[in-house]
Amino acid sequence: MTDVRELLRKGRMFRASGDPSGAARYLAEAAEHAPADRTVLTELALAHFQSAALGKAERVLTALVDLDPSDGYARLLLGRTLSRQSRHAEALPQLRLAAAITRDPEVESEVARVEARVRTGPGARRPSP
DSSP states (O other): OOOHHHHHHHHHHHHHTTOHHHHHHHHHHHHHHOTTOHHHHHHHHHHHHHTTOHHHHHHHHHHHHHHOTTOHHHHHHHHHHHHHTTOHHHHHHHHHHHHHHHOOHHHHHHHHHHHHHHHHSTTSOOOOO
């Protein structure tokens, strides 16, 4: 029998030591054995995000949001993951929900930053002359 707690501990240890890719290996195994464990999934998403495996982070975070739509931290991290991929318009709803859930001024600042990128980005409407 696999000890999910031990895999989680090792994953956290690797992440804390600055090796998020190494952490992801342990945490992915833990997630295989406990696919609905929000703690394991959050740690795995963080490891993927920190190692710039943004597609993997997005998939894990989407699963987390599906498990608990009121998880403001998962929504914040999902928004940041999308934004980091220059998918600002997709990030914005997640960040707005995170701001509404957490009421954290730093999250509200993140919303404002991404809103500015959406307004000035390649797909933004330009004022008529």
